[in-house]
Amino acid sequence: MAEAENKNHFVLVHGICNSPWNWFKLKPQPESASCRVTLLDLAASGVNMKAIHDVRTFEEYSRQLLAFLASNRPLLLGTA
Structure with missing residues (x-):
């Protein structure tokens, strides 16, 4: 198994009406322990340009998170 697959991988998801900037101060801590950290924008948050009323x-709000988790399912479940 590749070294990157052996690392803990944290997916940090912001709350409603926020964006991943909430996690920027926390992100370096697990990274300094050789963990992978992914920050995601949900719909109408951060760099996602969709308007909240749409x-x-x-x-729809969580589509990016669901797609990320689906694409990384073997890795996240430890079955890779």
């Missing part, structure tokens, strides 16, 4: 469902 986000009609929770699935």
